[in-house]
Amino acid sequence: MSPLFMSLMLLAGWGIFIWSAKRRWVLMNIGPAEPRWDQPGRRLALTLKFAIGQARMPRYGWSGVAHILVFSGFLVLLLRSLILWGRGYDASFNLFIFGPEQPLGMLYAIFKDTFALLVITGVLIFAYYRGIKKLPRLTHTTEGMIILVIIFTMMVSDILYDAAHMVRSGAYHRIEYAGYLLSGLLKQAPDGGLAILEQLGFWMHSGLVLLFLNLLPYSKHFHIITALPNVFFQNLQPVGRLTPIHDMEGRIEREEPLGTSQIDHLHWKHLLDLYTCTECGRCSDMCPANRTGKLLSPKHLTIHLRDHLYSHQKEVLQLDSSTGGDTKTPSRLSAAPLVSNELIKPEVLWACTSCRACEQECPVFITYVDKIVDMRRHLVMERSEFPEQLQNAFRGLESSGNPWSYPPDSRLEWAEGLNVSSAAEKPDFDILYWVGCAPAFDARAKQTAAAFAKLLNHAGINFAVLGREETCTGDAARRAGNEFLFQMLAQQNVETLNRYQVKKIVTTCPHCFNTLKNEYPDFGGKYEVVHHTDLLADLVQHGKIKPTQSIEQNITYHDSCYLGRYNEVYDAPREILRAIPGVQLVEPELTRDRGMCCGAGGAQMFKEEEHGQLRVNQERTRQLLKVLDEAPQRGGCAVATACPFCMTMLSDGLNDRERSEVQQLDVVQLLAKSTGL
Amino acid sequence: MRILTIVKQVPDSNATIKIAASGTAIETAGLKLVMNPFDEFAVEQAIQLREKGQPVEEIVALTIGDDKAAEILRTALAMGADRALHVCDPTLLSHDEVYLAEILALAIQKQPQPFDLILTGKQAIDMDAGEIGPALAEFLNRPHVGAVVGLEISGKQLKARRRVEGAEEYMEVELPALLTCEKGLCEPRYPSLPNLMKAKKKPLDTLKAADLPGVEKISRRSELVAMQPPAARKGCKFVEGEPAQMAKELVRLLREEAKVV
Ligand code: SF4
Ligand code: SF4
Numbered sequence: 001m002s003p004l005f006m007s008l009m010l011l012a013g014w015g016i017f018i019w020s021a022k023r024r025w026v027l028m029n030i031g032p033a034e035p036r037w038d039q040p041g042r043r044l045a046l047t048l049k050f051a052i053g054q055a056r057m058p059r060y061g062w063s064g065v066a067h068i069l070v071f072s073g074f075l076v077l078l079l080r081s082l083i084l085w086g087r088g089y090d091a092s093f094n095l096f097i098f099g100p101e102q103p104l105g106m107l108y109a110i111f112k113d114t115f116a117l118l119v120i121t122g123v124l125i126f127a128y129y130r131g132i133k134k135l136p137r138l139t140h141t142t143e144g145m146i147i148l149v150i151i152f153t154m155m156v157s158d159i160l161y162d163a164a165h166m167v168r169s170g171a172y173h174r175i176e177y178a179g180y181l182l183s184g185l186l187k188q189a190p191d192g193g194l195a196i197l198e199q200l201g202f203w204m205h206s207g208l209v210l211l212f213l214n215l216l217p218y219s220k221h222f223h224i225i226t227a228l229p230n231v232f233f234q235n236l237q238p239v240g241r242l243t244p245i246h247d248m249e250g251r252i253e254r255e256e257p258l259g260t261s262q263i264d265h266l267h268w269k270h271l272l273d274l275y276t277c278t279e280c281g282r283c284s285d286m287c288p289a290n291r292t293g294k295l296l297s298p299k300h301l302t303i304h305l306r307d308h309l310y311s312h313q314k315e316v317l318q319l320d321s322s323t324g325g326d327t328k329t330p331s332r333l334s335a336a337p338l339v340s341n342e343l344i345k346p347e348v349l350w351a352c353t354s355c356r357a358c359e360q361e362c363p364v365f366i367t368y369v370d371k372i373v374d375m376r377r378h379l380v381m382e383r384s385e386f387p388e389q390l391q392n393a394f395r396g397l398e399s400s401g402n403p404w405s406y407p408p409d410s411r412l413e414w415a416e417g418l419n420v421s422s423a424a425e426k427p428d429f430d431i432l433y434w435v436g437c438a439p440a441f442d443a444r445a446k447q448t449a450a451a452f453a454k455l456l457n458h459a460g461i462n463f464a465v466l467g468r469e470e471t472c473t474g475d476a477a478r479r480a481g482n483e484f485l486f487q488m489l490a491q492q493n494v495e496t497l498n499r500y501q502v503k504k505i506v507t508t509c510p511h512c513f514n515t516l517k518n519e520y521p522d523f524g525g526k527y528e529v530v531h532h533t534d535l536l537a538d539l540v541q542h543g544k545i546k547p548t549q550s551i552e553q554n555i556t557y558h559d560s561c562y563l564g565r566y567n568e569v570y571d572a573p574r575e576i577l578r579a580i581p582g583v584q585l586v587e588p589e590l591t592r593d594r595g596m597c598c599g600a601g602g603a604q605m606f607k608e609e610e611h612g613q614l615r616v617n618q619e620r621t622r623q624l625l626k627v628l629d630e631a632p633q634r635g636g637c638a639v640a641t642a643c644p645f646c647m648t649m650l651s652d653g654l655n656d657r658e659r660s661e662v663q664q665l666d667v668v669q670l671l672a673k674s675t676g677l
Numbered sequence: 678m679r680i681l682t683i684v685k686q687v688p689d690s691n692a693t694i695k696i697a698a699s700g701t702a703i704e705t706a707g708l709k710l711v712m713n714p715f716d717e718f719a720v721e722q723a724i725q726l727r728e729k730g731q732p733v734e735e736i737v738a739l740t741i742g743d744d745k746a747a748e749i750l751r752t753a754l755a756m757g758a759d760r761a762l763h764v765c766d767p768t769l770l771s772h773d774e775v776y777l778a779e780i781l782a783l784a785i786q787k788q789p790q791p792f793d794l795i796l797t798g799k800q801a802i803d804m805d806a807g808e809i810g811p812a813l814a815e816f817l818n819r820p821h822v823g824a825v826v827g828l829e830i831s832g833k834q835l836k837a838r839r840r841v842e843g844a845e846e847y848m849e850v851e852l853p854a855l856l857t858c859e860k861g862l863c864e865p866r867y868p869s870l871p872n873l874m875k876a877k878k879k880p881l882d883t884l885k886a887a888d889l890p891g892v893e894k895i896s897r898r899s900e901l902v903a904m905q906p907p908a909a910r911k912g913c914k915f916v917e918g919e920p921a922q923m924a925k926e927l928v929r930l931l932r933e934e935a936k937v938v
């Protein structure tokens with residue numbers, strides 16, 4: 001072939017790519033430090049499973065399959081590109097061991113042709129989704145189609161090159177079967193034409209690879225490179241734990257940011273997230289806010305942040321690189337603030353329910369809740385700008401330790417006549433029942449607390465409650481961005497819990513559960529925390545609770561985000577329901593880790609819902625009613641929950657839809673009923 | 678323009694109030710204390726005047742109360758007041774608001790510069806007397822408009838809006854003046870964290886009786902002699918049974934027990 005031309009092409013192709021990549025690298029490191037090298041073994045295992053092993057792909061049906069085809073084809077054909085580049089210098093170059101007569105080469109030839117064909121299949125599936133089906137979750141740009149055409153052409157040109165080469169040299173390698181089959185068609189062609197075809201196939205393939213490489217840093221296909229590190233450096237902390245801001249007062253003194261207000265407040269892993277987004281739209285497809293017509297679409301949030309970052313690339317790169325990655329300085333960018341009507345509107349951030357459906361769905365492990373809360377932190381603590389109704393909740397938490405400002409003295413009203421002791425009265429308890437604000441004050445959730453206490457007494461569990469010494473865990477305050485208030489509450493609660501030397505805690509609220517379990521360890525509170533459904537399922541299994549009375553109903557269980565996606569408690573509530581005689585459990589279409597949020601999380605419970613077409617709870621109720629209505633009718637039906645907020649949201653939803661004949665109960669209430677309590 | 682806001686510390690409106698053993702005070706142990714909500718309107722309004730472009734040189738927050746009352750001055754400073762004054766002397770405490778107003782008037786007159794506008798709540802939610810505003814205006818000899826829900830200032834002219842049964846009233850006064858604030862005037866802000874921190878560094882001066890020569894001549898005109906919890910409300914009575922029976926029983930009860938028909 002032509003060594004000179006190949007050298008020029010390689011030099012230009014790799015040179016420009018390295019230049020682009022270096023700029024992206026510097027850009028990525030403008031934010032604060034973020035250590036992500038802990039547990040390398042586990043990281044490697046996750047990378048092998050999810051990046052190399054593509055373990056999340058089957059979840060996505062045919063487009064997932066197509067991705068596996070294209071991805072594995074790329075891995076296999078990487079070698080082929082190297083070989084072809086080498087042949088620019090020496091037409092018989094085969095990377096020393098991959099010659100068509102050598103055993104490894106023969107094996108590789110089969111692989112190469114098979115995977116080239118599989119890539120073509122994958123590309124055709126993608127093209128179908130893009131061009132014909134026009135899947136709404138995708139971003140429909142010409143870029144997407146161009147890339148598909150490039151990949152397709154790379155594959156075809158390679159096979160063409162093989163075929164033309166075989167005919168011209170007369171060395172037919174049947175093992176390169178795709179090329180061999182095609183060569184049959186070319187046999188009659190004049191040699192001049194064949195020479196052109198051979199050259200064309202060769203240069204197209206080896207050149208397009210370089211073109212493709214150079215498009216990556218400027219397109220959503222950057223993920224081909226960045227997805228690997230993005231999976232490797234993913235957050236290994238419990239997903240329910242938000243990163244605490246330490247020494248807030250000191251930070252204010254030193255004028256350091258308390259939240260994210262500028263693009264360079266995002267650390268490198270957050271920026272790597274932005275590079276890696278494939279714009280597949282699966283996050284927004286599952287997002288309850290987006291599904292109900294709110295302004296929030298997680299995919300677009302990422303894209304807006306990424307475009308903002310790229311559009312300030314020049315400015316950022318001019319910043320003195322010696323201070324790059326310095327967390328101490330306030331934003332060094334003069335760029336417009338991130339949260340503004342021009343860029344990310346506040347109502348986008350306030351629409352998030354922190355349900356994590358987006359994160360569960362994202363193929364490349366991009367996180368959202370942390371970024372959204374960080375921007376809320378800025379709004380609440382630095383700008384004091386937030387939905388008006390939240391002020392009531394904040395003030396209630398400050399003055400009365402609960403978001404509704406109920407007098408703390410009335411925390412135990414639900415327990416009257418139920419033989420419930422406080423920790424002060426009974427310090428030798430085995431397990432502390434952390435009641436939570438909703439079960440303590442909300443009329444309907446109080447019944448959950450009462451049913452649970454009855455069951456505990458029935459099963460002979462030695463438990464106590466904190467009573468007026470309990471205050472809100474601060475979950476809602478934290479997710480609303482009021483980290484300061486959250487830490488005040490957390491410190492106070494940890495002090496109380498440690499004073500009573502609490503070892504084990506059970507909660508009836510998934511929000512309390514998550515915060516106590518995953519967030520209080522950061523504040524010196526380390527306990528064994530269980531959710532009431534886990535504890536009860538265990539008691540049922542061991543025969544300490546015997547549900548005997550039949551409940552002849554179709555029941556659908558609604559997964560609470562903070563129980564399910566946040567803490568992977570999916571089975572315990574279902575086991576309890578199955579243990580109740582007569583109960584027929586029916587699953588909604590969106591269930592378990594795809595279960596849709598009720599709309600209450602992320603402090604939504606304490607504010608008006610953002611503007612949209614529908615309320616989240618109305619949509620979720622519709623889904624639940626659908627499965628109940630489609631099931632063969634029996635004695636009646638019910639929606640079961642295991643979270644007091646879900647309870648409020650879904651019973652409101654049922655009322656809105658005028659379906660009050662459908663019961664709405666906590667799993668524990670159903671169990672108590674069947675146990676005759 | 679210089680603005681003075683007068684604030685008071687009161688029990689949180691959701692707190693459970695218990696009468697102390699003395700019988701003339703409430704139990705304060707464990708009681709959550711906050712700034713009187715009507716006074717919050719006063720502070721917020723002062724800050725908003727500045728934010729909306731009025732030439733406000735200084736916003737001062739003033740309270741009279743025990744040591745703990747300094748907390749609400751810090752709140753006022755966090756909201757945006759520039760400095761605070763705390764009349765804090767056990768000999769000067771009283772439930773007699775006219776007495777307190779007279780002391781406040783003295784403290785205000787001792788300030789090096791006069792205030793153009795004084796704002797305070799229309800009443801404090803603990804004692805509900807509502808006397809501080811009008812009494813203070815009297816002692817300072819300035820015009821007073823009570824329970825204001827809106828105001829406009831141009832130069833020395835102040836136009837205040839207040840709600841009365843079935844109508845709105847507009848009153849014009851000339852500065853210096855004193856206004857008391859009613860719900861609806863504005864929405865008090867939630868201080869941002871940096872502002873809470875900055876508040877710790879703003880000046881807060883304490884005034885003792887000794888700093889107020891002449892205060893000994895002021896006398897209390899009334900004395901709180903006793904406090905009693907309100908009589909417990911009787912529970913509702915439900916009439917049960919068949920509709921016809923219930924109606925009969927209801928009429929009997931109204932006649933014989935309630936004696937209203
Ligand atoms: S956490 Fe839930 S509501 Fe928030 S962006 Fe993700 S999917 Fe949407
Ligand atoms: S964030 Fe993840 S799920 Fe959402 S569009 Fe990007 S790659 Fe797809």
